Amino acid sequence: xxxxxxxxxxxxxxxxxxxxxxxxxxxxxxxxxxxxxxxxxxxxxxxxxxxxxxxxxxxxxxxxxxxxxxxxxxxxxxxxxxxxxxxxxxxxxxxx
Amino acid sequence: xxxxxxxxxxxxxxxxxxxxxxxxxxxxxxxxxxxxxxxxxxxxxxxxxxxxxxxxxxxxxxxxxxxxxxxxxxxxxxxxxxxxxxxxxxxxxxxxxxxxxxxxxxxxxxxxxxxxxxxxxxxxxxxxxxxxxxxxxxxxxxxxxxxxxxxxxxxxxxxxxxxxxxxxxxxxxxxxxxxxxxxxxxxxxxxxxxxxxxxxxxxxxxxxxxxxxxxxxxxxxxxxxxxxxxxxxxxxxxxxxxxxxxxxxxxxxxxxxxxxxxxxxxxxxxxxxxxxxxxxxxxxxxxxxxxxxxxxxxxxxxxxxxxxxxxxxxxxxxxxxxxxxxxxxxxxxxxxxxxxxxxxxxxxxxxxxxxxxxxxxxxxxxxxxxxxxxxxxxxxxxxxxxxxxxxxxxxxxxxxxxxxxxxxxxxxxxxxxxxxxxxxxxxxxxxxxxxxxxxxxxxxxxxxxxxxxxxxxxxxxxxxxxxxxxxxxxxxxxxxxxxxxxxxxxxxxxxxxxxxxxxxxxxxxxxxxxxxxxxxxxxxxxxxxxxxxxxxxxxxxxxxxxxxxxxxxxxxxxxxxxxxxxxxxxxxxxxxxxxxxxxxxxxxxxxxxxxxxxxxxxxxxxxxxxxxxxxxxxxxxxxxxxxxxxxxxxxxxxxxxxxxxxxxxxxxxxxxxxxxxxxxxxxxxxxxxxxxxxxxxxxxxxxxxxx
Numbered sequence: 001x002x003x004x005x006x007x008x009x010x011x012x013x014x015x016x017x018x019x020x021x022x023x024x025x026x027x028x029x030x031x032x033x034x035x036x037x038x039x040x041x042x043x044x045x046x047x048x049x050x051x052x053x054x055x056x057x058x059x060x061x062x063x064x065x066x067x068x069x070x071x072x073x074x075x076x077x078x079x080x081x082x083x084x085x086x087x088x089x090x091x092x093x094x095x096x
Numbered sequence: 097x098x099x100x101x102x103x104x105x106x107x108x109x110x111x112x113x114x115x116x117x118x119x120x121x122x123x124x125x126x127x128x129x130x131x132x133x134x135x136x137x138x139x140x141x142x143x144x145x146x147x148x149x150x151x152x153x154x155x156x157x158x159x160x161x162x163x164x165x166x167x168x169x170x171x172x173x174x175x176x177x178x179x180x181x182x183x184x185x186x187x188x189x190x191x192x193x194x195x196x197x198x199x200x201x202x203x204x205x206x207x208x209x210x211x212x213x214x215x216x217x218x219x220x221x222x223x224x225x226x227x228x229x230x231x232x233x234x235x236x237x238x239x240x241x242x243x244x245x246x247x248x249x250x251x252x253x254x255x256x257x258x259x260x261x262x263x264x265x266x267x268x269x270x271x272x273x274x275x276x277x278x279x280x281x282x283x284x285x286x287x288x289x290x291x292x293x294x295x296x297x298x299x300x301x302x303x304x305x306x307x308x309x310x311x312x313x314x315x316x317x318x319x320x321x322x323x324x325x326x327x328x329x330x331x332x333x334x335x336x337x338x339x340x341x342x343x344x345x346x347x348x349x350x351x352x353x354x355x356x357x358x359x360x361x362x363x364x365x366x367x368x369x370x371x372x373x374x375x376x377x378x379x380x381x382x383x384x385x386x387x388x389x390x391x392x393x394x395x396x397x398x399x400x401x402x403x404x405x406x407x408x409x410x411x412x413x414x415x416x417x418x419x420x421x422x423x424x425x426x427x428x429x430x431x432x433x434x435x436x437x438x439x440x441x442x443x444x445x446x447x448x449x450x451x452x453x454x455x456x457x458x459x460x461x462x463x464x465x466x467x468x469x470x471x472x473x474x475x476x477x478x479x480x481x482x483x484x485x486x487x488x489x490x491x492x493x494x495x496x497x498x499x500x501x502x503x504x505x506x507x508x509x510x511x512x513x514x515x516x517x518x519x520x521x522x523x524x525x526x527x528x529x530x531x532x533x534x535x536x537x538x539x540x541x542x543x544x545x546x547x548x549x550x551x552x553x554x555x556x557x558x559x560x561x562x563x564x565x566x567x568x569x570x571x572x573x574x575x576x577x578x579x580x581x582x583x584x585x586x587x588x589x590x591x592x593x594x595x596x597x598x599x600x601x602x603x604x605x606x607x608x609x610x611x612x613x614x615x616x617x618x619x620x621x622x623x624x625x626x627x628x629x630x631x632x633x634x635x636x637x638x639x640x641x642x643x644x645x646x647x648x649x650x651x652x653x654x655x656x657x658x659x660x661x662x663x664x665x666x667x668x669x670x671x672x673x674x675x676x677x678x679x680x681x682x683x684x685x686x687x688x689x690x691x692x693x694x695x696x697x698x699x700x701x702x703x704x705x706x707x708x709x710x711x712x713x714x715x716x717x718x719x720x721x722x723x724x725x726x727x728x729x730x731x732x733x734x735x736x737x738x739x740x741x742x743x744x745x746x747x748x749x750x751x752x753x754x755x756x757x758x759x760x761x762x763x764x765x766x767x768x769x770x771x772x773x774x775x776x777x778x779x780x781x782x783x784x785x786x787x
Binding site for chain 2: 001002004005006008034035036037038039040041042043044045046047048049050051052053054055056057060061069070073087088091
């Protein structure tokens with residue numbers, strides 16, 4: 001079926017598809033079909049080299065994994081909200 | 097034409113002068129801006145908030161000063177007849193003959209199948225027209241995990257090879273385990289076939305390169321054995337929506353100056369953008385496999401954005417990385433609307449922020465550190481601008497309140513002694529002078545842009561649109577940065593990948609609800625606390641409030657068509673006389689769209705029913721694993737379930753696994769064609785009739 005599609009068989013040999021004796025040029029065309037998805041493999045070793053990240057790596061290993069950012073952010077948002085609330089109350093009740 | 101300087105003639109003095117002049121100008125400009133801001137704070141003493149502003153300002157003003165000086169140096173280079181030190185000058189205009197083995201690789205992941213193979217066909221034809229395809233092989237490297245895409249890709253590949261008589265020259269590879277996304281896909285190619293090729297030209301799914309350019313790139317690499325990567329400057333093209341047309345117009349007008357300015361300072365230490373570039377394969381295999389990040393969290397150790405790191409590693413290994421700024425014939429497509437653009441930025445943001453790890457790594461070239469810093473600041477600057485803005489507004493509001501309380505005379509700005517006004521003007525100049533310079537250098541060759549009037553009108557509208565969109569983009573970038581830092585995944589659904597259909601009006605408000613909400617809250621806060629600042633902040637407030645509307649308007653293809661008819665945002669590639677044949681061929685959409693029309697479960701239907709798709713798919717599976725002749729792993733009852741209850745009886749993973757099982761597919765194919773119809777689910781019956 002694949003060879004039929006690749007050779008464009010329906011245009012050239014449509015009338016002999018189901019015949020008992022296939023024409024030679026059709027046989028030849030079918031035999032020449034090669035649907036190659038890639039050339040022969042030629043393996044290479046591709047592995048990463050050791051990378052020295054310098055001071056940031058030490059900092060991260062020593063500090064960051066003991067530090068949670070989410071609670072810090074929540075605290076910052078909470079106290080910012082308190083600050084602006086206090087400011088609004090001050091402005092509303094105490095400003096001339 | 098001035099005498100060209102060959103790469104080996106670049107002396108330390110020459111390179112040193114260029115870098116000193118470029119970075120000296122940036123430092124001087126940043127210092128001047130910082131001094132003006134500091135002076136404006138002085139009369140009343142510098143508060144804690146103002147110290148925060150000064151630090152942020154130094155970082156942010158450096159960024160806009162860098163943009164300004166890139167364009168200014170680029171302009172000077174172009175006005176003085178071009179750069180003598182460019183990699184393009186190492187070969188003659190006609191020198192493009194080389195048959196060095198070169199792989200042209202396209203890593204793809206669930207892309208528009210018709211567009212991908214149309215592009216490959218156009219480039220294959222382009223190579224033939226430019227002198228022959230000898231030495232070049234194409235590889236479509238698929239990581240697609242949607243069955244419909246996978247099967248359509250196989251059929252498209254077969255048809256293209258048949259049509260172009262390119263069996264054995266255009267290859268298709270599907271990865272079973274798509275590890276490490278695109279960089280893993282390229283590395284897999286290198287491990288399997290890299291040793292066969294001296295160079296590889298890396299493309300994106302939407303890339304187009306002319307045959308002439310590909311041959312010239314190979315010739316440049318052959319002439320300069322010290323060069324590891326040559327990056328071209330891809331032009332945006334084939335846009336239809338207003339958003340894409342404005343972007344491609346802006347890129348066409350502004351990018352040449354940026355590119356010339358970039359090459360001015362980095363020369364042989366350029367950057368790599370991940371596509372539309374040629375790479376020397378051997379050093380890439382030996383030195384550029386991506387290391388793991390030292391992140392304490394194991395899940396965050398994979399590098400998402402590989403290109404900048406690969407350029408740094410190539411430089412670390414002693415190879416040059418050049419930017420071919422003036423070569424024509426390199427193209428890509430941009431996102432069709434703001435939503436898709438931000439979806440892409442979400443991914444890029446994560447990748448760029450990860451590069452921060454390399455900033456202080458020993459052995460990294462200074463120029464690469466600057467590329468990394470620029471990439472990090474492209475996103476990190478948004479939250480910094482937001483903090484700067486909020487602290488500035490709060491600070492000014494406080495001063496205003498206390499000056500009112502103490503009944504000091506004068507306006508809100510009087511305490512600055514005029515320095516603030518100078519600073520605002522300087523900032524505006526740094527932002528807009530590059531655009532004016534780019535416009536002025538384009539006017540003499542404005543004919544393909546619709547003439548000087550249309551060119552100027554286009555530049556004005558584009559500038560106004562992006563000025564209004566910038567505050568909304570700042571908000572989203574801030575969200576992306578914070579989310580990435582906290583390890584939260586931001587879900588961003590791409591509503592519309594095609595530019596045939598714009599965003600719906602309500603859909604736009606549903607996507608972009610954040611900026612109007614922030615804008616409304618900010619406006620209310622200003623009315624209550626500091627009404628006088630509303631005028632000063634009106635461009636930002638207007639940008640936030642109007643963001644969904646602008647996103648909706650710019651996503652419309654009909655508006656893109658109308659502006660095209662009116663000659664606005666025209667680029668030379670939109671004119672038949674100046675459009676390269678490859679680009680023209682890739683833009684012909686009508687003929688193939690129907691053939692690759694994807695519908696739910698179309699992959700399964702084709703792989704099971706369609707005799708050609710089935711035999712091709714099974715043949716490719718068997719080619720991968722020729723000795724695997726064991727019976728199908730799909731159990732008989734599961735197969736019955738699939739045939740009698742339809743494809744929804746299995747989940748996505750099961751259907752995907754089925755497509756990897758040649759024997760089960762063969763049995764299913766036989767069953768579908770031999771079973772009486774009453775034993776088949778109506779879905780199968782309908783697909784059979786459709787065939």
